[in-house]
Amino acid sequence: MTAGPNNTATPSAAAAKVSLRGVTKAFGNNVVLRDFSLDVSAGEVVSLIGASGSGKTTVLRCINLLEQIDDGAVLLDGDEISSVGRDPNPVRRRVGIVFQSFNLFPHMSVARNITLALTEVLGQTTDAARDRASELLRRFGLSEKADVYPDQLSGGQQQRVAIIRALAMKPEVLLLDEITSALDPELVGEVLDVVRELKGSGITMLIATHEMAFAREISDRVCFLHGGTIAEVGAPSELFGAPRDERTKQFLRRVRM
Amino acid sequence: MVLAAVIVLVPRMPRWDRVKKSFFDVEQMRDSLPRLIDAFWLDVKIFAWTTPAIFVLALLIALARNSRSPALFPVRAFAAVYTDVMRGVPVILWIYLVGFGVPGLGLERPYNSPLLWGSVALAMTYSGYVAEVFRAGIASVHESQRAAARSLGLSSWQTMRFVVLPQAVRRVVPPLLNDLVSLQKDVALVSLIGPIEILRQANIDKAKFANFTPFIVAALIFLAVTIPLTRLTDYLWHRQQRRTTGTRVAA
Numbered sequence: 001m002t003a004g005p006n007n008t009a010t011p012s013a014a015a016a017k018v019s020l021r022g023v024t025k026a027f028g029n030n031v032v033l034r035d036f037s038l039d040v041s042a043g044e045v046v047s048l049i050g051a052s053g054s055g056k057t058t059v060l061r062c063i064n065l066l067e068q069i070d071d072g073a074v075l076l077d078g079d080e081i082s083s084v085g086r087d088p089n090p091v092r093r094r095v096g097i098v099f100q101s102f103n104l105f106p107h108m109s110v111a112r113n114i115t116l117a118l119t120e121v122l123g124q125t126t127d128a129a130r131d132r133a134s135e136l137l138r139r140f141g142l143s144e145k146a147d148v149y150p151d152q153l154s155g156g157q158q159q160r161v162a163i164i165r166a167l168a169m170k171p172e173v174l175l176l177d178e179i180t181s182a183l184d185p186e187l188v189g190e191v192l193d194v195v196r197e198l199k200g201s202g203i204t205m206l207i208a209t210h211e212m213a214f215a216r217e218i219s220d221r222v223c224f225l226h227g228g229t230i231a232e233v234g235a236p237s238e239l240f241g242a243p244r245d246e247r248t249k250q251f252l253r254r255v256r257m
Numbered sequence: 258m259v260l261a262a263v264i265v266l267v268p269r270m271p272r273w274d275r276v277k278k279s280f281f282d283v284e285q286m287r288d289s290l291p292r293l294i295d296a297f298w299l300d301v302k303i304f305a306w307t308t309p310a311i312f313v314l315a316l317l318i319a320l321a322r323n324s325r326s327p328a329l330f331p332v333r334a335f336a337a338v339y340t341d342v343m344r345g346v347p348v349i350l351w352i353y354l355v356g357f358g359v360p361g362l363g364l365e366r367p368y369n370s371p372l373l374w375g376s377v378a379l380a381m382t383y384s385g386y387v388a389e390v391f392r393a394g395i396a397s398v399h400e401s402q403r404a405a406a407r408s409l410g411l412s413s414w415q416t417m418r419f420v421v422l423p424q425a426v427r428r429v430v431p432p433l434l435n436d437l438v439s440l441q442k443d444v445a446l447v448s449l450i451g452p453i454e455i456l457r458q459a460n461i462d463k464a465k466f467a468n469f470t471p472f473i474v475a476a477l478i479f480l481a482v483t484i485p486l487t488r489l490t491d492y493l494w495h496r497q498q499r500r501t502t503g504t505r506v507a508a
Binding site: 014 | 406412427
């Protein structure tokens with residue numbers, strides 16, 4: 001393992017829930033992450049902001065092991081999960097991800113979307129899984145949609161189901177990958193409300209987002225990504241209120257207009 | 258218009274009476290029909306037992322070709338060669354080779370039946386085609402579906418079984434039915450190595466009565482089965498188009 005320079009002086013790596021150490025990831029000649037380091041402590045909510053192509057999504061996909069990193073290390077509770085040849089499935093049970101395009105299974109009912117991994121991965125009985133699904137659907141106001149198919153739902157409802165599907169596994173870490181980018185503006189609120197409700201429940205969240213107001217409101221820390229590294233990181237009030245890095249200032253000027 | 262012209266004009270052609278006698282002899286039709294229907298029953302049976310074999314084989318080949326693990330390279334290579342060879346050689350050649358060749362090895366009854374090995378040859382060739390249909394279906398399921406399934410902790414096999422395959426198979430129902438229509442006709446090729454199915458029976462009748470009407474009757478029997486199957490394929494295809502493409506552009 002090659003530990004890169006730790007350019008984010010935040011909670012000590014040992015106590016970190018999720019830790020990226022000098023992670024490099026390239027797709028062909030396109031280097032998406034360069035020597036990327038970040039520590040996130042348990043229960044912390046960290047937002048990743050930055051232009052398209054700055055590497056936000058790739059950071060999340062590397063933590064969930066959907067991408068194999070080229071160099072560096074990804075740690076979960078101090079345990080190196082990115083080693084080559086390691087079974088990714090136990091890690092994925094502990095780290096949930098919600099995608100920009102929902103990615104619900106279109107041939108399954110809402111309830112089955114939620115219970116599939118519960119029965120097949122966690123080995124729960126159909127009844128137990130179904131109870132868990134109903135409980136979560138009720139909590140997020142989707143009870144009457146249990147037996148409906150995804151394409152009969154609005155985008156906002158689909159994304160809420162996708163969040164529930166990830167939550168049903170009781171993950172320790174939840175990765176949210178631009179979860180409102182594919183939604184009509186009037187549907188964004190209902191999805192963000194779900195995330196607001198999750199904050200403080202002890203779950204660790206990494207959020208890649210273009211919703212600056214939301215990032216400011218919900219995050220403990222905000223990272224501004226540029227060219228595959230963290231250009232600036234800090235509390236939302238600092239980063240949005242008094243950005244130090246020139247690139248951050250430029251970016252914020254552009255998105256605020 | 259064209260049809261009317263044919264109906265009106267053709268019987269006025271010179272020597273129409275000869276044509277009529279040779280191809281459309283009503284007496285001959287009456288005589289041959291029961292025998293041909295009996296013989297067609299064998300075609301139906303061959304069709305019925307090769308179809309499941311084809312689907313199972315084709316699915317295995319398609320899964321082998323879609324495997325991703327580097328260690329499974331030999332499996333992928335075998336599957337690729339299999340589809341190439343099965344599709345690259347004429348069906349009739351496989352039927353001769355396997356249907357005549359294998360019983361010729363001196364196997365015991367009932368394992369030396371040309372009927373059995375002719376059916377095996379059909380299953381082999383058709384599984385090559387159907388495997389490609391399945392493969393296209395599997396490839397058409399978006400990568401993000403796999404990502405979602407894997408991110409929940411499902412193994413690659415569970416992802417295939419619960420998420421990818423059910424969507425893939427639904428999408429390829431129309432092309433699969435198309436292959437079945439084609440198989441339904443190619444079953445007649447087995448007649449070339451001996452079994453008396455409808456085409457062979459028609460040939461026997463033709464030779465006996467020096468009349469081509471039995472072939473016409475056989476053709477009509479085939480059409481009676483393939484046309485409804487084709488219409489069903491069209492219907493399913495249109496239904497799928499409606500479901501997946503949403504709004505249609507006005508003509």
